[in-house]
Amino acid sequence: MLNKGFSEEELFTFFAQKKREDLDHKYILSSMCTLPHPVAVQAHCIFMETNLGDPGLFPGTASLEKLLVRRLGTLFHLPDAGGYATGGGTESNIQALRLFRVLRNELEYPNVIVPESAHFSFKKACDILDLEMRPVPLDPDFRMDADRAAEQVDDNTIALVGIAGTTEYGMVDPIEKLSKIAVAHDLFLHVDAAFGGMVIPFLDRPFPFDFALPGVNTIAVDPHKMGMSTIPAGCLLTREPDMLHALNIDTPYLTVKQEFTLSGTRPGAPVAGALAILDYLGVEGFKATIAGCMKNTARLIAGLETFGIKRAATPNVNVATFVCDKVPDKWRVSWTRQGHLRIVLMPHVHRDRIEAFIQEMGELDA
Numbered sequence: 001m002l003n004k005g006f007s008e009e010e011l012f013t014f015f016a017q018k019k020r021e022d023l024d025h026k027y028i029l030s031s032m033c034t035l036p037h038p039v040a041v042q043a044h045c046i047f048m049e050t051n052l053g054d055p056g057l058f059p060g061t062a063s064l065e066k067l068l069v070r071r072l073g074t075l076f077h078l079p080d081a082g083g084y085a086t087g088g089g090t091e092s093n094i095q096a097l098r099l100f101r102v103l104r105n106e107l108e109y110p111n112v113i114v115p116e117s118a119h120f121s122f123k124k125a126c127d128i129l130d131l132e133m134r135p136v137p138l139d140p141d142f143r144m145d146a147d148r149a150a151e152q153v154d155d156n157t158i159a160l161v162g163i164a165g166t167t168e169y170g171m172v173d174p175i176e177k178l179s180k181i182a183v184a185h186d187l188f189l190h191v192d193a194a195f196g197g198m199v200i201p202f203l204d205r206p207f208p209f210d211f212a213l214p215g216v217n218t219i220a221v222d223p224h225k226m227g228m229s230t231i232p233a234g235c236l237l238t239r240e241p242d243m244l245h246a247l248n249i250d251t252p253y254l255t256v257k258q259e260f261t262l263s264g265t266r267p268g269a270p271v272a273g274a275l276a277i278l279d280y281l282g283v284e285g286f287k288a289t290i291a292g293c294m295k296n297t298a299r300l301i302a303g304l305e306t307f308g309i310k311r312a313a314t315p316n317v318n319v320a321t322f323v324c325d326k327v328p329d330k331w332r333v334s335w336t337r338q339g340h341l342r343i344v345l346m347p348h349v350h351r352d353r354i355e356a357f358i359q360e361m362g363e364l365d366a
């Protein structure tokens with residue numbers, strides 16, 4: 001701690017300088033987060049001091065969280081779904097597996113079956129919950145092989161996990177097949193739609209991945225990714241409205257007597273941000289945004305392929321991957337575990353940026 005504090009001017013000069021050290025979104029092609037929509041920012045600022053960890057003090061904000069769950073449940077074909085706002089996909093995934101583990105606490109050595117493409121948050125979840133993680137190989141299109149998943153099921157299996165919009169290749173796992181396997185073996189099924197949940201419902205031909213499939217018990221979706229909300233905004237949804245109550249613990253000195261959340265203090269601001277943007281854009285607005293991102297994805301793939309840079313996959317959502325090991329320095333891209341160039345076509349990645357990138361990639365080999 002400083003003995004005597006800075007003046008506001010000194011402080012904000014310093015902060016402005018630090019902000020300039022951050023990268024310009026103009027060159028960020030690797031992130032699943034994006035610039036928050038101005039409407040989300042405005043709503044966020046109004047609710048800055050609210051704490052959903054003590055909802056009796058903030059009933060207005062708490063009702064916004066209920067509305068957010070209702071909007072997302074409706075989008076996923078179950079308006080009465082249960083759920084709550086999390087800090088993101090990681091917390092949603094941990095809580096889903098925690099819920100299944102508690103509901104099957106008679107098992108001594110429980111395991112969960114996940115695709116090899118699963119986000120690393122499942123590793124954290126299995127570590128914390130002492131679950132055996134059984135990875136299932138992918139098919140040639142980088143999707144979970146459902147037959148191989150079924151082969152992994154045994155008496156200690158509590159759940160299957162499918163990914164709707166994989167982090168690395170933008171693929172949607174065969175959730176319909178997983179749903180059938182889950183029902184046949186009486187297993188829980190968690191769908192990780194952290195990224196794809198705000199994309200798939202708005203595609204011209206949506207993939208089946210949500211509560212319309214009878215085997216799906218829980219869904220993770222992140223408004224702070226394609227929902228264009230402020231960070232941190234995630235959501236965990238459950239088929240039964242009060243399923244999460246199995247996680248309740250006593251909270252003696254709060255306005256509520258019990259809670260099932262992982263965090264205690266929870267920000268209301270990003271919940272307001274997430275709801276604001278849903279209600280501002282509506283289905284039509286999201287369809288337009290998603291159509292633009294998908295068009296940009298197709299353009300990037302076509303553009304690089306004219307230079308002989310081949311796609312690694314034909315993605316289901318706006319993530320493009322390539323057999324390529326070099327890009328001009330100033331662009332921030334990422335690389336998959338298999339070494340493919342990976343670009344996420346977020347709303348801030350406008351067409352002119354894509355054209356500039358394609359042109360520079362062409363000049364690289366010239």
Ligand SMILES: *Cc1c(COP(=O)(O)O)cnc(C)c1O
Nearest residue numbers: 088089090091119167192194195
């Ligand atoms: C981003 C992502 C996560 C993790 O979400 P965080 O918000 O970073 O915790 C989990 N699963 C998938 C499929 C993701 O794309």
